Amino acid sequence: xxxxxDDPGWNRRQFxxxxxxxxxxxxxxxxxxxxxxDSKGPTQAANRQSETGRLDFSIGGLSPKMAIVRGGDRRATxxxxxxxxxxxxxxxxxxxxxxxxxxxxxxxxxxLSATTHPELVSEMAxxxxxxxxxxxxxxxxxxxxxGSCFALSGIxxxxxAAGARVYLPYVxxxxxxxxxxAKLIRNWPVLLDPIKNINKIIGIAPVKDHHRSGASLTxxxxxxxxxxxxxxxxxxxxxxxTELAMMVRPTFVILDGTVSMMTNxxxxxSLTDLKQTNTMVxxxxxxxxxxxxxxxxxxxxxxxxxxxxxxAAGLGTADYRSLNPVELSL
Amino acid sequence: MRIITTRRISQIFFxxxxxxxxxxxxxxxxxxQLRGWPVNWIIELDPLVGLAxxxxxxxxxxxxxxxxxxxxxxxxxxxxxxxxxxxxxxxHQFVGFAAHRKKSVGAKVKLNRFHPAQSLKYWILTFLxxxxxxxxxxxxxxxPATNRWIWIILILAVLTFGAIKGLRRYRMNLKSPAIxxxxxxxxxLLLSSVLKNNQTSxxxxxxxxxxxISLIYRSFNLIVLPLVDQTALTLSAVxxxxxxxxxxxAMFLAAVLLNLVIPRFYCRxxxxxxxxxxxxxxxxxxxxxxxxxxxxxxHICEKNCEGxxxxxxxxxxxxxxxxxxxxxxxxxxxxxxxxxPSATGVIxxxxxxxxxxxxxxxxxxxxxxxxxxxxxxxxxxNPAVVRPPGALPENEFLSRCIKCGQCMRICPxxxxxxxxxxxxxxxxxxxxxxxxxxxxxxxxxCIACGNLCPTAAIRPISLDERLGRNRYAGQGPIKxxxxxxxxxxxxxxxxxxxxxxxxxxxPVSPKAISTRxxxxxxxxxxxxxxxxxxxxxxxxxxxxxxxxKYTTGDYYCTISPAxxxxxxxxxxxxxxxxxxxATIPFxxxxxxxxxxxxQIRLQTPFVDPQRCIGCGICxxxxxxxxxxxIRVTADGESRDRDHAxxxxx
Numbered sequence: 001x002x003x004x005x006d007d008p009g010w011n012r013r014q015f016x017x018x019x020x021x022x023x024x025x026x027x028x029x030x031x032x033x034x035x036x037x038d039s040k041g042p043t044q045a046a047n048r049q050s051e052t053g054r055l056d057f058s059i060g061g062l063s064p065k066m067a068i069v070r071g072g073d074r075r076a077t078x079x080x081x082x083x084x085x086x087x088x089x090x091x092x093x094x095x096x097x098x099x100x101x102x103x104x105x106x107x108x109x110x111x112l113s114a115t116t117h118p119e120l121v122s123e124m125a126x127x128x129x130x131x132x133x134x135x136x137x138x139x140x141x142x143x144x145x146x147g148s149c150f151a152l153s154g155i156x157x158x159x160x161a162a163g164a165r166v167y168l169p170y171v172x173x174x175x176x177x178x179x180x181x182a183k184l185i186r187n188w189p190v191l192l193d194p195i196k197n198i199n200k201i202i203g204i205a206p207v208k209d210h211h212r213s214g215a216s217l218t219x220x221x222x223x224x225x226x227x228x229x230x231x232x233x234x235x236x237x238x239x240x241x242t243e244l245a246m247m248v249r250p251t252f253v254i255l256d257g258t259v260s261m262m263t264n265x266x267x268x269x270s271l272t273d274l275k276q277t278n279t280m281v282x283x284x285x286x287x288x289x290x291x292x293x294x295x296x297x298x299x300x301x302x303x304x305x306x307x308x309x310x311x312a313a314g315l316g317t318a319d320y321r322s323l324n325p326v327e328l329s330l
Numbered sequence: 331m332r333i334i335t336t337r338r339i340s341q342i343f344f345x346x347x348x349x350x351x352x353x354x355x356x357x358x359x360x361x362x363q364l365r366g367w368p369v370n371w372i373i374e375l376d377p378l379v380g381l382a383x384x385x386x387x388x389x390x391x392x393x394x395x396x397x398x399x400x401x402x403x404x405x406x407x408x409x410x411x412x413x414x415x416x417x418x419x420x421x422h423q424f425v426g427f428a429a430h431r432k433k434s435v436g437a438k439v440k441l442n443r444f445h446p447a448q449s450l451k452y453w454i455l456t457f458l459x460x461x462x463x464x465x466x467x468x469x470x471x472x473x474p475a476t477n478r479w480i481w482i483i484l485i486l487a488v489l490t491f492g493a494i495k496g497l498r499r500y501r502m503n504l505k506s507p508a509i510x511x512x513x514x515x516x517x518x519l520l521l522s523s524v525l526k527n528n529q530t531s532x533x534x535x536x537x538x539x540x541x542x543i544s545l546i547y548r549s550f551n552l553i554v555l556p557l558v559d560q561t562a563l564t565l566s567a568v569x570x571x572x573x574x575x576x577x578x579x580a581m582f583l584a585a586v587l588l589n590l591v592i593p594r595f596y597c598r599x600x601x602x603x604x605x606x607x608x609x610x611x612x613x614x615x616x617x618x619x620x621x622x623x624x625x626x627x628x629h630i631c632e633k634n635c636e637g638x639x640x641x642x643x644x645x646x647x648x649x650x651x652x653x654x655x656x657x658x659x660x661x662x663x664x665x666x667x668x669x670x671p672s673a674t675g676v677i678x679x680x681x682x683x684x685x686x687x688x689x690x691x692x693x694x695x696x697x698x699x700x701x702x703x704x705x706x707x708x709x710x711x712n713p714a715v716v717r718p719p720g721a722l723p724e725n726e727f728l729s730r731c732i733k734c735g736q737c738m739r740i741c742p743x744x745x746x747x748x749x750x751x752x753x754x755x756x757x758x759x760x761x762x763x764x765x766x767x768x769x770x771x772x773x774x775x776c777i778a779c780g781n782l783c784p785t786a787a788i789r790p791i792s793l794d795e796r797l798g799r800n801r802y803a804g805q806g807p808i809k810x811x812x813x814x815x816x817x818x819x820x821x822x823x824x825x826x827x828x829x830x831x832x833x834x835x836x837p838v839s840p841k842a843i844s845t846r847x848x849x850x851x852x853x854x855x856x857x858x859x860x861x862x863x864x865x866x867x868x869x870x871x872x873x874x875x876x877x878x879k880y881t882t883g884d885y886y887c888t889i890s891p892a893x894x895x896x897x898x899x900x901x902x903x904x905x906x907x908x909x910x911x912a913t914i915p916f917x918x919x920x921x922x923x924x925x926x927x928x929q930i931r932l933q934t935p936f937v938d939p940q941r942c943i944g945c946g947i948c949x950x951x952x953x954x955x956x957x958x959x960i961r962v963t964a965d966g967e968s969r970d971r972d973h974a975x976x977x978x979x
Contacts, residue, residue: 027910106837107773143835143951145743145769146568147358169566208600211845212830231831231953235821238883269774269839302913305883308901 004274050187056249057201057285059091065080066283066323068292071330074258075123081254081282082127084326085125090198094132095124099198100124100164101250103205104140104155106147108316112270115149115286116204118158120256123164123202125269129199136164139194140224145170167194174227176261184236189227203253203286207296209265213237214304215297216266217290218253219245241306245286245315255281255289257266257296287316288323331656337413341420348417350373352550357566357742357778364740368393370418370784376543377401377610378455378603379732383785385462386533386729391786401610408614412597412651413636418542418585419597421653423636425586428974435633441592442635448598448649453690455605457536460694465533465729466526467695471612475522484515498706529707530699532725534756538733542601547789549582551735552748571767572738574973578759590837594636596649596786605680608648612678616899617647618656619672620664630657631665641665644675672974711973713963715753716763716811716944718746719772720780720791723970730787733759737779737788744768745946747777761788763810763946765962771946772810772839805968811944812966812975813842813937819959822932827851830885830933832948832960843948849886849897858926860889863919864907869925873906880908886929889920897929939966939975 022194067084069077082088092098102116110118125136138159142149146168150156157167167173175191195201204220211233213220222244223230233240257279264273283289287310291301301307301318311318351369354362370393373379384390390397400411412419423757460467474481482843491508525531538544552572559569572578588595597604618641631641634656639649641656656665664673682690704710707725718737721727738746738761749762761779763770777796779840780788791808794800798807813832821827833843837899856874863869886897894917896911908926910916920926937960944962951956966975 013820106839107770107775108773143770144947148742148773148776151359170564203679211833212828229953229955231951234831234834234953235827236882236884237828264839264841266834267837267839267841269837269841273839302911305899305901308881309881 019282021105025178036047043286044091049261050178051192052178052180054180054249055195055201057199057249057251058249059251062090062284063324064283064287065318065323066281066285067328069280069282069328069330070278071280072258072276072278073330074117074119074256075282077258077328078120078123078282080125080228081280081326081330083285084328085252085282088127088131090130091202092131092133094131095134095199096128096200097135098128098133098137098202098251099195099245100128100136100138100159101201101203101221101248102138102140102225103154103224104144104146104149104153105224107142107144107152107172108268109152110154111271112268113206113261113274114208114266115153116155116206116264117256117258118154120254121155121164122158122162122253124202125159125164127201129163133172133200136162136186137167137194137248138164139167139169139191141169141191141227142224144173169227177247179243179247182242182246184233185247188230191225191227199249200251203248205253205255205256207255207260207275208268208295209261209263209273210296211265212326213306215290215299217293218255218286219290219306219310221253238306238309242309242313242315245310246313250286252282252284253286253289255293257281257293260296262297283320283323283325285316285320285323287318288320288325289309291318292320292325331862332658334658337652337654341423342415343419344372344415345420345711348546349550350607352547352555352739353565355551355736355739355782364778364782370736370782371702372415373543373547373732373734373736373784375400375411375415376541376603376656377404378537378541378606379785381539381606382459382462382535383730383732385459385466385537386727387580388466391730391784393535393784398913403612404607405613406615407652408617408647408730409610409637409651411607412601412604416542416603419594420433420548421546421586421740422589422594422596423653426589426595426636429590430593435630438633439629442632442638444593444638444640444646445651446681448638449681449683450599451601451605451685452608452680452684453603454600455609456687456690457542457694457697458602459799460691461534461536461698464531464695464698465527468527468531470532471518471521471525472527473522481519481522484519487514488512495544507947529725529821530702532702533729534698535601535731536756539950540600541732542596542603544721544732544734545582545585548578548733548735551739553579555739566744568744568769570744573764573767574691574750575748578748593619594638594651596768598638598649604651608680611648611650614647616667616669617671617676618650618652618654618665618667619645619647619668619676621668622664623673625662625664625674628661628811630654635644641672642674644677645672646677646681648680673728681954684964690700693754701755704754708757711964712752712754713735713811713965713973715749715757716946716962716964717967718761718763718779718809718970719796719808720777720786720789721761721810721969722787727787727967728756730761730785731760732785734784735759736782736784737761740778740782741768742776742778743770743773745770745772745950754817764963765946765949766958768950771948771950772944774945774947800818807838807943809943809966809968810947811962811964812939812942812950813944813946813960813962814965815935815937816959816961817952817956819957820935820953821959823959824930826852826930826932827952828930828932830935830951831951833933833948834843835951837945837947838941840941842938843935843944844938845935848932849929850932852885852928852930858928860920860922860924860926861906862922863916865915865919866912867876867907868910868920869907870926871906872921874909875905877904879903880928884931887932888927888929890927891924900928907922935960942966 071077097303108114173193175192177190179185208216210216260277374393374396377397380394383550556570593834604763615828636653637649637651747764748759781790821829859871861871
């Protein structure tokens with residue numbers, strides 16, 4: 001409207017109507033202002049509520065068992081090891097949904113043994129399906145580029161060939177998580193999405209030298225479930241490895257010492273870093289598996305403080321002989 | 331089917347193909363990932379890329395030969411590339427159409443009227459090509475100096491000419507061809523003795539800034555696809571980031587939004603490739619034109635004229651982008667595509683004046699030498715610019731890189747980024763490594779970037795060459811830089827905290843990062859005097875230790891005066907005592923009154939520059955996340971011997 005004051009169209013009624021609209025606008029503005037008014041300002045960042053608990057996938061009522069099989073053929077030693085513990089059926093039931101936590105940390109070929117051997121992944125996945133598993137998922141949060149790691153390590157192809165699904169750590173896959181009684185894993189992003197709907201977890205780790213902690217074995221393998229800026233945990237490596245073992249109680253672990261990385265770990269990079277040690281360990285006690293694994297690196301569990309600390313936390317025994325492990329040679 | 335429908339189908343086809351090639355430029359084995367798709371084809375079809383690199387490198391690299399096909403077709407058909415192929419042109423055409431569709435016929439005709447400033451693009455083309463051709467031109471000028479025979483032939487020719495003219499008792503005339511010729515020869519000889527070939531005049535390539543194909547690839551690779559990644563339609567496992575992408579986005583948006591002012595603004599006023607096609611179409615065999623001059627001059631043919639080439643009057647066919655809208659719009663069926671010139675006349679040749687051409691040439695010739703007075707290619711090179719593995723030495727690199735962003739898109743770890751001004755104005759948007767972004771540093775086993783680079787600014791190296799294996803065992807792996815530890819920021823070096831994440835992640839074998847074990851005494855806040863002790867336990871006279879603080883496995887204790895010189899690992903501690911590891915008991919327990927010191931065992935990292943390849947995985951993983959405590963600079967990169975740090979051998 002473009003009315004002038006002397007236009008006949010301009011009258012009191014119009015003025016009142018306009019006043020009403022003005023009043024409504026003022027009221028709306030005031031209401032909005034007061035509605036959103038915050039007299040205190042932001043306080044310290046509120047902690048996101050994180051899930052607290054443990055990822056316990058161990059089989060209840062089963063006493064700790066361990067098998068140590070000597071031999072160079074991964075499939076054969078794995079079969080023998082599982083058989084010695086009562087067969088795969090002891091662990092994997094029909095319709096189980098199984099997660100294989102591999103070590104795919106580096107974009108490096110299987111020959112260099114810096115990652116879980118693809119043969120072991122496909123064989124384990126196949127066995128799970130044989131036992132009636134409904135689904136097998138393979139995952140890790142690697143250090144190098146995830147896609148490249150799974151592709152170059154051969155794990156991606158091996159898993160898919162056996163019908164398992166590879167879960168790459170997408171950003172949304174991590175959820176804040178706290179481990180009961182833990183100091184470090186408090187409200188920390190953990191790769192929980194692939195574990196959703198899972199009821200069995202199998203850790204599959206190679207035997208590797210690790211300069212900071214002394215060795216990278218089955219307990220250290222759970223590092224690959226951490227997200228965020230996890231490298232800061234290296235300041236307290238033995239505590240974080242202990243807490244990782246607290247976080248995950250696996251169905252069982254496989255420690256692949258067919259080839260061990262003796263030096264330049266955990267990346268390796270050369271065949272001269274490797275040694276043929278021809279040993280496969282299958283164990284429901286990850287502490288015992290690691291204590292034995294230390295010997296493959298010519299170390300004692302006493303050289304690896306995280307083992308004693310895990311034992312002290314009641315996560316297993318460092319004296320693996322007390323489990324009367326089945327020892328076989330193929 | 332109407333001809334404009336055919337043209338639209340062609341445009342949509344090439345636009346979709348362009349988008350598809352952008353999407354598949356990602357490493358992987360899926361059918362929609364890079365596995366033989368000819369993702370560089372549209373870049374290679376652009377003859378400006380071929381011509382400019384030909385001038386700057388004197389070679390036409392691999393697939394750039396495709397540009398020849400476009401050149402031949404342009405000479406035959408005119409600027410078909412602009413109207414039928416160019417994906418950027420299709421975007422401009424669509425945006426221009428959408429923005430102006432509701433305007434009256436008169437207003438549309440006005441928008442599409444020829445504007446004298448359309449000569450600007452020829453100006454830009456001349457400027458950019460002169461930059462590419464500088465080194466070549468200097469070499470040509472220097473021919474007499476570098477080639478004795480040319481010198482002698484020139485002198486002889488002048489003398490013979492002079493002698494003949496002298497014998498004929500020719501009157502001196504300053505405008506006679508002989509005098510002008512002699513003047514040129516003398517000028518040439520002078521220039522050849524004055525000019526020097528050096529890094530100041532070494533070839534550079536800047537067409538990538540404005541070349542439409544480079545521009546649209548850069549914009550989609552670094553802006554549009556990373557935005558798609560942020561939605562549910564993820565193309566990469568980890569969303570992609572690109573440092574300094576804002577400026578690229580601003581340029582892309584400006585180019586697209588200028589269509590709201592004038593349709594196809596970029597094509598008419600800016601596009602150097604369009605200008606090249608304009609020049610090439612000068613002798614084109616087929617042209618748009620009128621069959622007869624029986625024309626009422628209604629200007630309806632200019633209503634949708636994409637090139638603003640005045641088909642109503644004298645058609646400027648070097649501006650005509652062959653949109654063929656006029657064929658459709660003319661109500662009298664006068665417009666056609668024919669070999670004969672338009673019945674109402676043609677204007678052939680560009681409207682670039684000789685003065686504009688000279689200005690563009692001179693400024694183009696001057697700009698790179700002016701920039702290089704900074705010494706950026708010599709002693710003042712910037713070590714912060716770490717180039718991808720296989721990148722040529724900097725001056726050759728700058729003579730090839732078209733800033734298309736293909737290497738940044740394909741890089742599986744997202745470590746390659748467009749450089750800002752770190753590499754100088756010349757190096758704007760060239761690839762540089764940013765180790766703070768991405769999923770890890772430059773992957774040891776990867777050669778993707780060099781094998782994708784359309785101009786070989788990054789050479790297509792083999793894995794063997796990168797890793798220094800087999801045939802290349804003698805020269806060792808390709809180094810892109812060297813890692814340096816900042817001892818003032820490093821946790822073990824400066825803060826008595828164990829760490830060595832860098833050592834752990836170093837991918838070479840033997841590792842380029844080694845450690846030395848040191849034990850530093852910790853300030854506990856209290857004086858720890860022994861009250862009682864036995865084989866494993868030490869009890870203090872005073873309390874004050876924080877319980878369980880020293881039980882991480884990294885703390886040790888020593889006693890003075892020393893009963894023995896051994897350090898013992900602490901396995902547990904409480905307020906007034908501690909327990910040592912079981913393997914080394916105290917044979918004679920320390921007597922009351924002796925002092926206990928708590929020490930932390932540290933492994934301090936060292937870099938061996940001989941082994942370090944500069945991959946930056948250490949920098950990426952360093953837990954000091956702001957300014958990293960270990961950082962890679964281009965020092966020691968193998969592409970330039972002058973950047974070496976170590977003696978050879």
